[in-house]
Amino acid sequence: MRILKYFFLLILLLLIGITVYVATQKGDFEIVKSAIIKTPRSTVFDYVNDYKNWETFGIWMHKENNMKIEYPTKTAGVGAFSSWKSDFGTGAIKTYFVQENDNIYQKTNFNGTNATIFWKFKDTIGGTKVSVLCKGKMDVLTKIKIFFKGGISSVLTDVFEKSLVKLDKTLAFEIKTYSIKVNGIVQRGSGYCIKQTVSCKIKNVSKNIKIILPRLVRFFKKNNIKMVGKPFVLYDTYDLSKDFVTFSVCIPTEKQIFISAVSDMTTAEIVPFTCLKTTLIGDYSHINEAWKKAEKYIVDNGLVQNFAGKYVEVYVKTIDDVKQPSKWVTEIYIPVFPKVSVVQPLVPVIKTEAQTVEPVSTPAEIP
Template identity: 70%
Template sequence: MRILKYILLLILLALVGITVYVATQKGDFEVSKSSVIKTPRTTVFDYINDFKNWETFGSWIKKDSELKFNYNSKTIGAGAKSFWKSSANEGDIKTYFVKENDSIAQKVNFNGTTALLSWTFKDTIGGTKVTVHSKGKMDILTKITTFFKGGINSILGDTYEKSLRNLDKTLNYEMKTYSIKVNGIVQRSSGFCLKQTVSCHIKNVSKNIKILMSRMVRFSTKNKIVLAGKPFVLYNRYDIPNDFATISVCIPVRQKIFISPESDVASGEIIAFTCLKTTLVGDYSHTKEAWSKAQKYIVDNGLKQNFAGNYTEVYVKTIDDVKQPSKWITEIYIPVFPKVEAPKPLLVNAPPKTQPVELPPTIVTPTETP
């Protein structure tokens, strides 16, 4: 028994000694990992730049099934912020610098450990070289716990490698899996909406839609406004030669709501119109192809666009409904004039065969009205 006590005492002293040793070591760390993602740089940058996408590739997230994320109204670009919490982990991350399609700089707090996190994106053979780099300082508890798990550099290095592999797999499948269907002529019903309008360069339309959509949804939640359908975008102007667009991001409501003139949110009315409906199932990067197929259908079927109508995209299923981009649903509505069908020729009742008669002249079918 006495020998056993000595052994236990020695083990305890060893643990205390190791703990003291680890606690007195510097808590600074610096880790960097790179990987080639087989996806164009713009797509990779946009995906990482939106915190709502991180749940699809972050390996540390997949290890903690209890982890729940919350987001600010802004999840994209400088000023975007995300929070997470579970019974074992909590923290937050904020983006403070963004250079379009080139780099992202962020500040992270994870269970008391703070770090600067950066992403860089470079074109390379086969896709995009993505480098993730972190530099920070651990608290005492983190120094001790990570020491017995191989050290912070090993833990973070493994985490970054797995996350980059997940990112490559996600983008390779999710971005390339999609379908487009031209549904045909439908009627868009009238109603009311709340909207926020912005003018920008055409290349910034997609980014502004995401930003304003998040704001409008948060506005409705904060003010306890019941939606009458899915959010949508009105293309008020889309001037390709001058690289200029004006869009309104809208949420449908059950009745007209009066908004104070000082607010950047306005009240609007949805006008009923005849339109061609097209459905895209997949990531928004395929929206341009969906619009092109719809335009081709209009030409091939002799339809005429009603330029006075509302060119609309309805976001039936988004990242807030399902994380996988391949399952997002977007409906496109192009206003057209109803196609006037030619009247059918009048049927002439044939007289009895015993009474030969002369048939009337052929009825001329009127030309189609524009």
């Protein structure tokens, strides 16, 4: 019995010794990991820049951990934010600096441990070299907990390595899996909407849509306005030669809403028109290919574009509906003139007792 008592005492002293040892060690840590992602740099950057995409590649975001993630209106770019709760604790992350297609600087806190995360994106043979640097300082409790899991370096190295591998696989499938279908001639209905209009360079269209659309959604929620359809974009001007575009991000409303004149949002009427519908199922990065396929269909089928009409993109399914980009749905509507059917003139039929004779190009002589 005495031996057992001494044994437990020895174990207790050992645990105390380890705790004291770990507690007196430096809590600073710095981890750097890199990987080659076989996807173009701009696509990889845009994907990592939006916190809503992290669920598809962050291996720490497992549903079995009962993780509940909250997203504010802004989830991409400077000021983007996300927070979470799980069986392992609570955390939050915020973006403080972004250099487009080059780097992202973020700060995070998990169970009281603060850290900075720096992403670097660089073109390389075969795709994009993505490097991630995580640097921070642990409190005493975290140092003790992480010690029995192999140490902070071992844990974070494993997390970043697996996440980068998953990012590569996710982008390889989700971004490259898509389909485009020209549906044919349809009629766009009438109605009302609230919109915000902006002018910019063509390359900045997608970025501005991501900024404006969440603002519109927040405006609807704040003012208790009912959305009666999916968000869409109206293109007013699209000048390739001048690299200039003017477009409006819109959300349909049940009726006409009157907005203060000082607001940058306005109400508008949706005018019905005849158009060619084309559907893209997949990531929005393929939208230009979908437009080109639609325009080719117009030429091949002898249709004529109605340049007085509005060119429209409707976002039927987005990241807010489903996380996988391969399942997103975008519809394109190009205004065209209705195809006029050629009406054949009625040809008289001459009947005799024996037969029915149809006139030929030179009228036959009637007996």
